Amino acid sequence: MSLLRRLGEKSWETPGAEAYREPDSYRPAAATVGVYVYFGVATVIFTLIAAAYLARMGLPAAMEHGAGADWRAMPEPPLLWINSGILVLSSLAWEAARRLARRGEIGRMQAATLAGGGLGLLFLAGQLLLWWHYQTAGYFLSANPANAFFYLLTALHGLHLAGGIAAGVRALGQPGDAGRAARNVRLCAVYWHYLLLVWVLLAGLLVMT
């Protein structure tokens, strides 16, 4: 039933027998709904920071000195691209796990999940290395708003990824219920792709500006 038709339903009339089906038979699982609703939350968080980023970029440093903008973009070391590549590989591994889960090949699904999670950890380590790299080069958070935004965005994105890895570990840790584990792995994969998309857009924002 489309949303508009549902909202147009005449509440005081008797709907057909359709309304009395067992809800379990046609609704997506709660976890699926929950993850998609959470995408809305995360999208707002990252969109607002991106909007603040763009707004802050254009501001003059100080009114009275007539100084130019205080915004100095950060350099883009090769590590940024290496990390991005690792995240893409990780997403591919999760995608493999998702497809294997759908086909019910639980053993291979577990392997692919471990690969996806491991690559995810590698990405997080790479991001920490990137932070350290910037720190040693003098790009401190307090030095420049561009730096501050970079640390803020990567930290929030990394926290989301860490949550995804934790959920993946938890999904694998339900050996008794293969169907449930498979569904949760599929959800983790979708979540991971979402975070890859966020990263591509964020990295694009960081590189383009």
Next chain:
Amino acid sequence: MATTIADDLTPMHHPRTWVGKYVWSQDHKVIAIQYSVTAIAIGLVALVLSVLMRLQLGFPGVFPWIQPENYLQYVSMHGMIMVVYLLTALLLGGFGNYMIPLMIGARDMVFPFVNMLSYWVYLLSVLVLVAGFFVPGGPTGAGWTLYPPQAISEGTPGSQWGIVTMLVSLAIFIVAFTMGGLNYVTTVLQARTRGMTLMRMPLTVWGIFIASIMGLLAFPALFVAAIMMLLDHVAGASFFMPSMMSMGQATDTLGGSPILFQHLFWFFGHPEVYIVALPAFGIVSDLISVHARKNIFGYRMMVWAIVIIGGLSFIVWAHHMYVSGMNPYFGFFFATSTLIIAIPTAIKVYNWLLTLWRGDIHLRVPMLFALAFLFTFIHGGLSGLFLGNVSVDVPLSDTFFVVGHFHMVMGVSPILVIFGAIYHWYPKIAGRMWNQALAQVHFWVTFLGVYAIYLPMHYLGVLGVPRRYYALGETSFIPESAHLANQAISIAAIVVFAAQFLFFYNMIWSLFRGPKAGPNPWGAASLEWQTPDTPPRHGNWGAKLPTVYRWAYDYSVPHAPRDFIPQDEPHPKDTAP
């Protein structure tokens, strides 16, 4: 993991120990009560703060221990606690948790463990907030809006530690709310019982549902703003901090934008008004319908209005910023969108009135509070039309007119609904009735009292009396009558404050001594009154989930044996299972 849909009860965790049942409980009803008690407790702190403010405003100089910085701290903590930690937590964490599963025919929330976690994280946020009272320098005195640069600049009370506890507490609260909100939204979408279509849900559920979606999309703005301000304060970033002189010294901040914070704050702050108002709208619709023994007038319009108000409230935020120096075209856009919200809101008000029209009105206490809400809400809504216009808002900005307006519309109105709702559902929650006489006294003192408090504030505002001032002092444009009004307001505030203890006394008294309530004392049709046990037990519905055959508003149906038909009663010729 518990399941919530199927009739099979075996997967449900039935806690065996007292601690599992009442402390680390995953039962939505226990969590709701935990949320409510915590919210009311911290709300009492905010209530006391408001009395302290009134003491100072009504009788300046009489209480030497209230210093200017204390006054600002009272203002700030009162505002933030009332809006976020009391109203949001009580309406969504409290009523949302209790009502959603019962009203849609579910056994529990879909993620009971996350739900439990949500409460404990909320409690943590409250404890961090309270810690602000005990850190060096006391809590923040930056106003509840926490505008930078002053919120984190020297000279503002609590600018060292108080602001940190406030921002950290808000961030924790938002994490807690997100866990709760995901639960409320997903439960409504996913766990409705057989026959409970979206358009058969009681309006209470609709209000809480849309408010939860809005909270999920609006609180991130506050989260982002709080984190960025924390980084400004403790890590030396300059997101919001401009280059400026502080105490005669140039600060080492550079180029940040305080206006950026205002945009983020109000992108949360305005939807927040409706996060509080929509559950109240929903609840009041149900109270009026039950106690007027009539179906709600224009049910579908009521649902659509809730949805439209929820959507529109995301594009009006800058009407809180008319005096921030914005482009006039920008102001024109936000004034227009603000005034458009009056249309769905007016539809709701007319529908409430038309529900009452020729109804079989029972003036019981919940109904009295619902009717009082109509008064205060129309009143606060109309003064909102003034403030929504840029040219009228500019002279009235930051005066007591604003204080009167928002207290009427989003302070008093939701609180009256909360009182009505507690009086209405307490017989289900505790299985006992209240003392009616005490409840009547509580109602009349509160209702007339809030008018005595907030009506004169509009007059003060038109005179130009500014808000957030510790004392008015010798100011030529403020006549003697303003001081007199301030005294009268303070006395009324103290009376209303005292009357609230009747409410608490009554609540505790009736918990032990109140006459036993039957399963459905008001003769209500919605599902929560049809539970096999009162109060409902863990799992809510016994062996089999109910099936819903009709909407929640079959009151005074011609030729029916009673003047209401419960939602789970089949139609005589219904062929459904």
